Amino acid sequence: MKKIININLSSRLIPIEDSAYEILRQYLDSLRRYFAKEEGAEEIVGDIESRIAEIFQEKIRKGAHCITDEDVQAIKASMGTPEQFVEEDGNTADSRQRTASEPFAPFIRPRKRFYRDPDGKVLGGVCSGLGAYFNVDPLVFRIIFAIGAVMWGGGILLYFILWFATPEAVTAAEKLEMRGERVDVNNIKAAVQEEMNSFRSRMERMGDDVRNFSEGRGKQFGRDAGSAIEGFFRGLANVIAYIAKGFFLFLAVVMLFVLVVGLIMSAVFSAVLIPVKDLLLDNGVQTMLFWPALALLVGIPILSLVAFLVRKMAGIKQQNRYAGYTLGFFWLLGVFFSVWLVVSLARDFNTRYKETETLSITQPSQGRLIVKKAESVLELDDVNLFDGNLRVVDDTVIIDDINIRVLKSETDSFAVEVVRSARGRTVAQAKAYTRLINVNMQQTDSVLYIPSGISIPRNSKYRNQQITVVIRVPVGKHILIDREVRYHYNFIRNWREEWWDDHYDWDENRQIDIRMTPGGWERTDQLEKKKEEAPAPADTANPRNEYRYRGPARQQEQNTTPIDDSSNKEAAADKKSIAMAVVSFLFLNPFKTLDPSSSQ
Template identity: 30%
Template structure:
């Protein structure tokens, strides 16, 4: 049973075994003695203790766990033995002589991303990225300039990195930022470099002292590099490392490279989507404020009357939040020590995403319900046209509207009437013609529209404006329909049904071609082929009076007989006969007959 001691190391509380405590105490005292005459001694000792406390924290699973000699030995292995720094070996005489070699004093540190505020212009993001990727800071800053002035994406990305990437505050973090192992050597070097920089700025240190300090620093740095090199060389050449360990490390290396590549892809995709959504939301907001004409079309189609800004905001959250997490995931893959956004932020974003998604579904259902009912409103008017009359039908356009706008797909647009008022305009007008036994003609205007209820759909259909006029047996039909903006676009359409007495002659002007059906069907007796012709109305049929006669054409192609526009050709085993515009040719084994414009020519083998 061993005693335990409670210690406070760099502000962190630990339970430590008594033997381990004694060893750690001697180790720290040896380190302090090694820096007795060093500049910045207190800062070096404080950072070393902070690093030791950090290493202990990584090895402690809970607050009640006790630090043992094993953990102390591991920390000493990472930080370095005191005898490497000219400390009296006698204070360790009671320890086993199997001390750790110098080659094991450096830990294989992995480079981590921090913001380097010591060399920053704004937030230290560029300097931190330069350290992480091992390139000069000028290239990172040039990339920001290109992103900002190129596509404008650099500002948002810089702000996100500024928020998410932690600042390198401690000496250990500044060393990890450059990828160097966090041990006594590098902590001492980093602090002394800081003092050297201050001395250079203040110009209070002579050139000779500065040169000496530089030489000492270079010597320590070279020694550290040599130690690292020797460590890696011996590690590779170690006999304890098996072939399978090497294969495993190679596999893990490529796996990490692939993971980093995936992280970069996620960052690019997430950032691009977020930037695009922000630009789109901003543009839509500006367009709504200054009333850009394109938004009027959206407002007309918004039958559910949901505010456009609300739909755009909900869409931004519903789409943008998943892409934000993709971006954050990419950063987590690339940056091992990325600052967490916290559970509160995560659950808040998740709740906001669910609310936005459910709200969009509700808006979509409401919008779809506006087309649930299709109702009609019919107005019939008698026309003074009898069986003895000839009726001409034409389509009439309006100078304020485009006559053939969206005619093929029955679209709509915003237009202005003669008084300058905004109205909805559509060319969804169809003409059907039916025969009747009545003595006079009748025109039926069938208006139809959609709505979320029968009453709304019928009211919208009733509010459709459509006009026609009869002048001297010439029926003028509007080629368009209109309705007020408050009716929204609800698939409004007009069917013009003409009931014409039998034996009446009708002439459809070429302007009606696009409004007639391409074939006869369900009582409709006039098609597009009948335009520009005089047509006589019959019982459920129509007869074209001035259509050209169709050419009679026969084509036969069977074994032994061929009939086409070139003539007739008969073939058999005994011979063949050919009749065309040149004459008649008969050929057999014994006789050849040729009758053409030159006369009759008969040839016989006999």
């Protein structure tokens, strides 16, 4: 029975037999004595201990209860002993090594492991680590990641995943494993001494600089001190610039990913965007300018960003200034084409023309006209944009831009007028677009149905076509506005004639009853409220009673006019708040209040 102890070997807890520990201790002491006069002795022995601890821990993880004498002997045969280093017969040593290390064959044979290479890294060392693992130039992997980032954007994500998931090769043993070299005492010694020589050369260069500085003349001390201070601040500026460069590089990668995704989405939805282009642009110069302007204005920045990322990932520092001048020239050309296109399109909206048509309607019975929204007969749209405000169906374009205005009639009869308007480059062109507007108003008994939109031919152009339905109501008569009408259309009104689309302004029938008075139209329930809230006569017997609290005011009863209810498909509109109603009223069509023609 052997005693088992726990030892701390290179910060790893290893259970080992007492006799095996003595063999291991003697082996490590012999290595320390052998490398005592070598440069970097502590680092060499430390890396050897780390490698031995890693192999022992792997064996324990595979199921071994503890480290035995045979395990330590196998490690000695695998890693090599000082006696073997001085032997002249290499074949005999190799034979003993293969025989003694048989139990540790899965752990000690040369194997490759993927690490990030800190010595040849450009960004995170992933590509240089892959190059060392596959024995390929790291430039190949940098180009592959750059192409992956440009083509589908996943190269960036894969690079960052490998960056954070892969450890960095820090010790000499890890760097040997990264290159697939055998991890033994000689190779560890060579790797550590190579690092020490590299560090020593850097320190020698630094020492030469210090010596040259100290051997300078006294009269140059001030100038050298100034240069040193300047170098310090230049180095500080370089550090700040490096941090900023890293930030902008990350920002460039994100922008490239967003642009690539945007281009893919644009290609997917091009079938939807092309009809919109055909509605806005004419078939002449505007269509000819659109594609070059879009390609140069958007494509040149993407191309420049891709070239920048490829240079960074490939480690190419040399830049071709003529290529930059060429790309800048073509981008400015794209800006010029875009400005030309915008100016040309703005001129097509320069002139407005409108014409008024008076419709022949049947006078409603009981002096009450009901206004409702007509049901849409279009169930399937080829193109539906801007939440249904622009629809393309077969050979027709439906524009949801209808205004309603309620005015006082100068006669004792109801009257309905339709004011068509459109814009164009000239008056004749605006007039032609106005004549193409088609609106279908219908009346059934006392109900006036307003269509959900106006229609123009598909081969026509959108030039802000709209109509205004003017309803003239005689004094003393009523008009019922359905809530769906208020929700769907724009109302042109005076500020003193305001009523809001909130829950409290609508009765149970979801309609508002408006009565025309000599001073303008007012809601019927508001008139009743004014009568109920008339001030009480002053108490002349006791003037203080006029200011005394008289209890809560009597609540107003809701006005329930027995009118057919409208469709319930807009029931969700009941939950719109007062704030949303104010915003929709102020910003739905802000230019209507500025148009002098709207008041006519």
